[in-house]
Amino acid sequence: MRVRLATDPETLSPVSYSNAGALQIINLLFQSLLSADLATNEIKPFLAESMPTIERQDSITLFTYEIREEAEWTNGSPVTAEDVAFTLKVAKAPLLNNEGLKPQLEFIRDIRIDAANPRRFTFVCAGYAPEMELLTGDFFILPAYLFDPENLLQHIQVADLSKEHSKLENDEKLKAFAAKFNSPEYGRDPNLLQGSGGYTLENWENGKNLTLTRKKDWWGNNTSNTQHLTANPQRVSFQVIPDITTALLALKNRQLDVLEGIPAAEFDQLKQQEAFLKDYALHTPDAYEFIYAGINTRSPKFSDKLTRQAIAHLLDAKSVMKASHHNYAKLTAGLIPPSVSEYYHKELAPYSFNIEKAATLLKTAGWSREADGWYKTIHGKREQLSIEAIYRAGSSSHENAAIILQQNAAKLNIPVQVQGMEGSLLASKSKQHEFEIFYRSLSGNPFAFNFKPLLHTGYAGVGGINYTGFGTAESDSILNQISTTVTSKAEMANLLKRLQEIMHEEAAFIPMYYIKERVAIHRRFTNTKVSGLSPNYDVSAFTLKEEE
Template identity: 20%
Template structure:
């Protein structure tokens, strides 16, 4: 009997907790509330913009950048800045908009911009490395900031202009240095179009800042409230979309293309691939292990993989096969040399993969049906992805099947995500699938520096060159691209980089992951799309400034 009443009490408390969590959403007028999901994977806990992953929306909804960047047109839009220009090879001058206030009423000035960067010089925070090539930053008047550089990194600075969130000096100057990365900064003070309203175990709620400076410049965001729900299972999110309870989902939802028309769901493209591309999924190979140390073996892997099967079978046409260079998007493809791709590129061709392996001596020496090393040692390799990443798990099963077709024994393996990361950081793998450091940006430097950077000496290589590929010539070319302003020279360097990557193949680009976005029209309409690309509907951290604010301005309430 006691156990029975314990169960009743527990269920009652759980129900009351659930009702309490739902009451806020019920109290908000639905025609003024945008409900989104797909960015948060746990209860909101920190709004500290200095760390890589604060509560989604903290970046851009609250703290803003000097410029916004449109990856569809490869164009910058002045944001907090009115303009910016290189006044010499080593000096960049930024002019700020006037009349902007922080949400506590204090004026936004050049001192805030200078403080944001000086903080990184005086303390060890994630963007402190910029001071390896920056000499000084100075607020030369209330609305002018002058940056001087010892060795300008032009490509990285292009990113900096739309990825560095400016913080209020009058608040952050009082934060002790040892708390800069640990203080939660709840109720953050920013210059942006929304402010903190409520944080619960299952959601973050933002309220529109009707005094936002941008109302007069860009237009007023339509939703008065944004409710960002913590991610649940695919089935739950799919059900909420079909019932119109979620307005925008940035989750990967397998099968969405089969029901989108039935339930009036909106995607960027009406038909395949449905989604914009967001990053490049590729297969790094650990060159410290045999036979991955052989460029011919690595190149055979490129011809072995049937990317189209992954696109069709795993994603139902919701992604695109990767360009052999790994590049996509306007800002990257501007530097793509099609002649290089035609000469050195690859496509699914098991016959050619076999010929390359045969020529390099990887043949079946003992008659067991599997290829061996040239010295007769057996080849048995593991290809890893995190357990639970069902689309990637199915993808490497297909790759293992492709390998079997050419006589290679590659075993798909699924460690938990923590072990996967440990193996990735510490070279404890043969092959893996990754998409980190390959996200759409304004410069292909980000992709090249991500898959083939020179940081291969430490115990935890966590900057993208997971396979420890070492090529000083390539690293120098990537650096030269970074520090060159001459566009003709940059195109020459880009061609050389692409040629080396295709010849040596330290990693195989396989597919371009999608910018997952599914919207309903029960409560909000006029979503951006291929036909009307005025914004980009993405709520992921550090992606709002790529078009979500313009989406918030452009959508319209149904009622």
Template identity: 40%
Template sequence: MPLLVLLNMKNFCAKSLGFFFLWFFSCSTPASDPAVRIRIPQDPESLHPLSYGNAIALQLLNLVHQSLLTVDFKDKTIKPLLAVDLPSVRVQDSLSFYTYTIRPEAKWDNGSPITAADVAFTLKLLHSPLLENERWRAQYGFMKDIEYSTASPTTFTITCTGYSPEMKLMTGDFFVLPAYQLDPEGLLSSIPYRLVRQKHDSLALTQNFKKFAAFLSSAAIARDTSFVKGSGPYKLTSWSSGRALLLEKKKNWWAKNLSSQKSGLHANPEKIVYQVVPDNAAALLALKSQQVDVMDNIPLVSFQEMQRDPKYRQLFNFYTPSSYDLIFMGMNGEDPLLKDKATRQALAHLINVPLVVSSLHGGLATPTVGLVHPQEKTFYNSELQPLKFDSQKSIQLLTASGWRKSSSGWEKKINGQTRSLKLNLLYRAGNTDFENMALLFQQNASKVGIPISLQAMESSQINEKLLSRDFDLYFRTLVGNPFSYNLVPLLHTSNAKVGGANVTGFGNRQTDLLLERIAKEERTTEKAILLKELQQKMQEESNMVFLYFQQSKIVVSKKIDSVVVSALKPGYDVLRFIKK
């Protein structure tokens, strides 16, 4: 039966769907297949280097393109990639200067060297008009100019406004793109980077830029195999939307003959197939039948069942690395009902974190007292005690805050009016963990007399409510990393106004100064002291109640050697995989 017919059958039952996937994989996967096959739950949508579709697209783009710097999954250190070394840094008054040299071996697919001009071209793209680059213009707005070295075409200096330790990574953390391929007529080469920034609006009116932007916004740049290529070790060979993408190792990749031990450049798999299987049941069936080598984000029950089964223990390795995905409850500190921190603390004591971790995650989550991961032992405040589940403590705090219990619930005079403590809790629709956690919290609050209304909403709707401050409580995930602790955008009072990222209204002048010092401090000992103080202040205020960091659930075939798992996304280093 033709594959297209199977895909279009409306009444295909779940049981038949499983057999279809077995048929599909077994017919397309020879026994000696050298490809590493990875299940992905959705199509990448777009592989445009500026406006890619989603996190899965970024995962693939990291194999196609390269940046000046990278992060080693094995030890979570920043290392040079296209660059010979980490940048040299000079700070002068209100400016900082970052000097890089590109590896002399680094070449594009056409054999031409990667130079400072390609870096400049990329920075211009990040700030050019008429392109979908708004997030990059905001993120890299601190880069003001780039200066070429007169001694070498591969050496350059990026000039930045201000200074913070994270700039050492950020100045090298963007895909360097091939000017010869994306700007064959050299439109941007004749315009200095600083002028692209200064003349942004006027450039948008020129016919040349309109033509250039139309070309860069075309569908071909996002998915055509002749355009989706960079300096990375892999090229996109085929893409069947909603089914599979094939990446093949380049025979002439510039780093092919470099020692991976010395250079840190790995690219072991000859082929990588990303298999799009949205349905978890079908994906698990393909995994168990060994038609997929790698699967992550496996449902807890399925992961535990496979782990207990001797048959699957012989075929697979099971990994549960921690992640930097932090689950927390946010509270609107500007809401009159929640303005007093004792009220917020009372609500924090109604969250039973140990029960959530054990019952919803099977123990595969890491409780935390703050926004620093407990595994970052230098910066984590291990002396701070977690806010325990304690309904009596909650009642004491409510009473201390001026609330009085009546037959209709908790009441308090606020601005001359009697108000009842009734709250709404937002969480993302379709997230069963959040839904179950919200129900547990609702039950605990009900037992002390606090009515909680639950509202499941799409992420975009939650964003709108948070930015407009139209909310009481919410559950959400904060995605972090171990490299940057610049929390000013998230927690500074200057960003607490409507539309700003500090949606909970956290902070005062004292915490603002603390955040500013953390963002600039380079000395580890001093930074640790400041971060531990911040964690204590945040627990006291309880605008954000930090619950736990998620752990990944990854299964990898024993046909794969050299597996390195990590807290960094996607949770494993595919470049190190060796398929037997």
């Protein structure tokens, strides 16, 4: 199997990965208790024997799992509840690079391991929300024997990590583990990146390719009634091809078996090429991926929401969508997919392109229009309204968005400087808050709506993933409720719709549109499980068609 990767992953750490390409690879190496079967878009047991049993007790909820008897690590040892406990420690402990995972699991307060069955355990969780069932199973389980051979975390209890961390931050064994775990090798070393999945990392050559090899006698092949547990291709080669034009050429030359993210214009051209269509099938699933603009609210120029609303009226999402995706996208007023009708706020109108409205908002925000631009005195200093817009180099949709903003702002005499940059630099600038406006994409799913790490002010510090600094007391309260106390879909719908209203008003994190994915897959394969869920197909399930 030959699959294109747009960029090298920053890391393949199952705890601190940062992009969809890395996630696709990690999914082949490691497993979670539960995951989505792309054939049906349903959550199913993977490492777990079955869905958890749930018992609510006043202010806590108990989720009990049992790991499949067949499940084993690369060395043949069984996956046990101790590995799950170890993973929770890694996800919750201070000093570790776990900022993306920690908030997702903060509601899990403890783990109780069955003394009579080393594969059976119970999560003790604070409160109850319907999506907790998925969240308790939706994280990669790590092999304790590989990640902590010196048992440096053995003396720490999971329950202790739900309390004040000040004492643990001086724990010498934890500090020693953190020094190892935070090192680059824990996200690159093939000897460490060995989970319970059907593949091992054979080779990683920066800027060229990552190759995974199927395990011999993988345990997943020996289970019954588990068609979603697959490791069919003998080898999967991820080809690093940053430039989409080069990737398309490789596809047309039959050097790739799968290519996603095909630009709309080129996709339309491929639909007309009979020779190409004899070898490749084209697919357009509704993806759970949206393009958004992020405005740094910490910048004095953009600290006022009226100023941010004015900029939102200059983004012109409709033109960006048309230029980048033709008809393969849908405008959105919020970060909930419009296809998830029960939670999407359909009464909320997306920001429209409106020069006059933008000018009025700027004047209301205290900006005065002069011959050479807009000016305002902020903290005793005269500031000109100018914008630096950054995006990942090689992303045509993000580049189009930045250029369209530049053109629209010029009509109001607002200078906009646009700059494409390498993905790791963009990520670094986002985390360090060294930006004014950025364009990014975000992938999700229709199962979980815990946006706390993305939007809560508790994660707006340097290194956190609330890059824009968005947040109000009310939005923080809503995010806390969603992650811990929601008891019904109706209550979830009310909270999510109110959150979308606040986000719309604050105009710091501005969703623009959801895309339809555009995927080409070679016709020699079947069982491709094309889906709207990222990565829009399941490479582990591919099988060769029988020759006619």
